[in-house]
Amino acid sequence: MADSREDVDWSGLLHAEGPASDTPRRLAALLGDDVKAFVDGYTHLWSTTLRREGRAWPATAPTAALVAELLDDPLLGPDDPSLPDAMLVYLYVVGVAADLGEGAAEIRARAEDRAGELRAWTDAHLSDDADGRARMWQDGTGLGELVLDQAALACFDLVPALLRRALPHRASERARRGTCAAAAVGSLARHPSASAHRPELLDRLTSMARAAASPYDLATILIAIGHLGGDTRPWLSDPHAGVRGCAALAPGLTGDDVAERVRLELAGSPRAFGESFGDMAPPLQFQFAPYQDLLTPAGLLRPDEAGRPTPGGAAS
Template sequence: MNDRMREVDWPGLFHTAGPAGDTPRHLAALLGDDARAFVDGYSHLWSATLRRGGKAWPATAPTALLVVGLLDNPLLGPDDLSLRDAMLAYLYEVGVAADLGDEAAEIRTQVQDTEPELQCWTAEYVLADTDGRARMWQDGTGLGELVLDQAALACFDLAPMLLRRTLPYLASERARRRTCAAAAVGALARHPAAAARRLELLTELTSMARGSDSSHDLATILIAVGSLGGDTRPWLTDPHAGVRVCAALAPDLADDATASQVLMELERSPQAFGKSFGDMAPPLQLQSKSFQDLLTGRRAS
């Protein structure tokens, strides 16, 4: 892990709070026994290295590279099995940020054409104070937004490797870990490089859905199946309201009358969806993107 950290120019990157030079220390704390540093590190991972709404900072892709290393590290939470689930959930978020589709080629061209300007903008940004950074987002050049596009492109380029490292966890002995891996695969496998494997992955995810004995896990897996173009229609009549909704969110069911009816019922009584999972948080994909965001994406497909 330390070798990989040294390969990254962390002070030359930035995250939510500014320069990312503090990120290696926070990530290292996830493997240590200092409880306070661990809490700070975990908070930093989720609150600083990811943007809201499934977007990336320049520090996001390098952080994801280290997160996949944490997955297999025996020092990560030996007494807390949920930590590896959380790392898979993080990779799901990176997969969302990496989902550029046909925009990737255009962004790559823009980034390559303005590479010197982007480097200068970023170098100035990480040296600026808080007020200076705020002004730079409004400097009228548009370079800041292109730097963020460049960050998303870095996640896009990393997605195939992240997918390879995530796939083994679909066979985990822990149901929750398999479910978190399914969510991550559902996002990462949208990358064009995974097109040849998509049918195979859908077969595996669909089998997982059929074998799930938890409505919460099933709903999470169904969103992943739907995101990859799989058939979620068998679950549109499931007794569980949350499962029905997550099945209906599949983009390929935008013109399906039964799916539309399920979502119309939800719009009339949105609280029913949240209550359907009791005291549990909503499915992983709905913790960073609202139901309305997913519904909008479904309609746009």
């Protein structure tokens, strides 16, 4: 972890609170035994290094690189096996933020054309106070929006490395960790570099789905399969409403008669979908955009939205 921290000029990056120079120190606390520092670091990871709805700040990509290292560090949560699961969920969110597809080339060209302006805007932003930084997002130059698009592009470029770190965890002895890894793979493997390996990945995810021990794990894996364009039709008749619903939300099943009937059923009572998982929340993907927006009647009838990249937009 130390090498990754030293290779990055964190003071030249921004996150939700301004300069990101504090991020390495706060994340290092996740490996320590200071409870207060640990809570601060965990909160910082989720609330400061990511934008609302899981979009990227300039600090997000290097943070994700650190998270990938934390994932395999034996000092991370020796008494709390859920912490590596949380690191995999973070990688899932970064994969969603990085899902630029063919748009990556256009962002790269724009960022290269305005590289000097972007650096100057970022330097000014980092040196200003909170009020000044807020005004800069509305300065009419479009540079703030491009800074955020460039942040998503940095995540896009990092995805192949993150995917390599997430893949081995699908075979974890802990079922929930394997499920979190499946979710991460479902977003990260949408990257163009993974296209040749996607059929094999889908075969393995399908095997995981068939062996899943709980409706929550099964539904989470089915969303990952759908996100990669796999076939979730075998689960459209599952007796569990939540499992049927997640199978029917696969973007590739838009227009499928059976899937549409399942979605119509769910749209009549979206609350029933969440309640079908009992004490568990709906699958982890529903904590973040774009799946978060599907738990409405309109969203349930437009599952194709879950397969689309999330644009940068203004700061949030």
